[in-house]
Amino acid sequence: MKQQRQRIILLLDMDCFYAQCETVRLGLPQSLPLCLIQWNSVLAVNYPARDKFDIRRMDSLQVVREKSLRRLTDDDDENNDNNNNSSDDGGNKKTDGSVEEGCVCIHLPVMKVNDNLNQQPDNNNEQDYNDNLNNTISAYNTEFKQPPHIQHKMYLNERNVMRSPSEGKANLDRYRLASARIFGLIDDTLGELLAGVATDDCGHGNAAEENRGERKIGYVLERASIDELFIDVTEFCYDILERERLKNNNKKNEECCKEMIDVEVNENHINDHDSSDDGIEAAAADIDDTKQKIEREEFQRHCLIDSITSLKESVVCHQNRIPPSHIQQHGIKPNDSDDDDDAKALQIGCHIAHTIRRVVFQTLGFTLSSGISTSKLVAKLAASYGKPNGQAVIYPEAIPYVMDETEIRKARMLGGKLGKKVASLLPPELATDKKKATLGCVARLLTLDDLVSGLGEENGRWVFDACRGIEHEEVKSTLKVLPKSITAFKSFPKVSYPELEKWTALLARDVMKRVQLDNNRNNRIPRAVTVGYTMKPGGSWIGKTFRLPFPTDREFDSRVQRLVDNTRKVLTERGEKSFIRIGFSAIDFVVRPKTGIDSFFAQQEKDTTPSKRQRDGVRGTPPAQPKDANNESTRARLKARLKQDQQQKEECGIQGWLAKVDSAEVSTEAGVEET
16 A cells, blocks of 8 residues: 655745845855844855854844954964965955955844935836836845945945944844745745646646646745745655656657757747737737747656755755665656655755755855755754755655754744753753753653643653654745735833934834835735833833724825824823833734725725714714615515504404504604604
8 A cells, every 4th residue: 555645845035134135235255254233243155254253143243243353363473474365264355355254243224213215215216116116026135236326325334334223223224025935036946846737647747737828836834934945845756756657558658758948939929910919919919928838848847857866966864764765766666665755855855955955055155055855843953954055955865864963943833942841851950951952852751641640641742753853834835925924123221202203213214114115015904003011120021912904094294293193192191101122013903995095095084074964963864774784674564564453453453553653653744744
């Protein structure tokens, strides 16, 4: 009986993402030691800075300078006999030829208080502004693809320049933009290369289905964070194997499968078009489609063979534990087992990861690391073996050995409180040593009952499977899922009104600008804003929130000011005095008509403004009831009235009943006149 096939999961991780963004933006060599600073702390550091100067995240600026100076002094002492070689070590040479003093520090972008550059553009330029921001590629090119002389000028102006928290708030828009561009390129690349159609019995694509646009998408993308992406390519990998098997079973199909798509692009079809611009554009579009089809067919046709090369360029974790036949695959054989199919599928997964990494680097200049395995948890562990700028694969046979050397806190979902709780269940001599407290130890020393008793039913069973490399969580298609909130916040030592006003204005402007961009791109608008703030009275932290309606004023500045005013009003009414943190979060998004954001807010304002009749106290016309509801209600009233009349007739006779009807009509008319 055929066993269930293994999943093929890829984890793509951008190397030192924030620091790499600055390296690419400023046109710097990848070998240049660089760290990204926020105020007086290292936020991100690239591998050259780690390796050469031992700089780590959260190091202070003073520590960075001391480590750089210490290493450069040691280098000078070692090369004292040959001064000409000391200036070209570790990529520390500036582009102008002089010697760089240690690690380069670039500060995070800062949105300044009362900075006119952050103002909303005039309405006259709104269309150009929106067109540029709506197009992610154009916005990315503007930020990251400046000419070399402009990049060099920016580098000279920004290197080793420190900022103060009092200047404003950190702005991460640059990195969100780079992330969106990279993920979009990956999605486009997979769509072009992995998209296919249902195969017929001969192993060929069904042309009729392809013409109808019923193309199979053999992958799923899930955005794990700003710099991580899971990809499930199970369907595509096994489809390739099935296609190869069908081709081998029918030799006649071998000739058909080797046929190339007609590269000559049907000259008669082109000649049928007239010489107008429309005809030329249509022909050019046909040529582009044909090129994409050729590239896709080439990639899929040679995928299994090329995957052997990609596997050789990957780190195979605990290779000595894996059967040699699984690593030295050369095609489909009639007597292949299910395990052989799983190994070949992982091999194809390596080729897909290698292709994505190559395309991203050649197109955008970013390096990625990748992990390939049979679950999300193990694929993420595999990526750490391939860093930096490489990839690694973990076969099922190697999983127990990987778990033996993986610290509990390094595993996905176990880096926080849950991981600490799991470690506390181990014997004391292991629980206190992070390097000895591994997932393998948990698998060997703790039973399912131990884990359920200490962690609860759900967490206990999950940890029991996870420490054995078993995880059933699916890769969910979230790449194009929109965020549920847009948030901006600021922390400070301690502020109160009126000083707090400038910070709420800055945060409100940031949120409004990002909401407008989201509105233009995604055709939606928030209905509410959550205001969160933190105080520290008496040394203990207290966090509170309240909710406000999202401002619907037509003008951008008016919306900002209304949010600031409403926030001040609530905080003042609550009697809050001082704050150490405050932020806004736009939430509860709804789809809007495809009109400009200003006209949308104008309509909202109109809808929420009372009419003249309402202001004058005149009751408006009640909303019309549905026709069916009216008919049903009328029938019920008539039926009740007839029943009542019949009872009255029986009780007092016809004359008495007529007298009651007359008196009822008179009283009704009097009531109407009085109203």
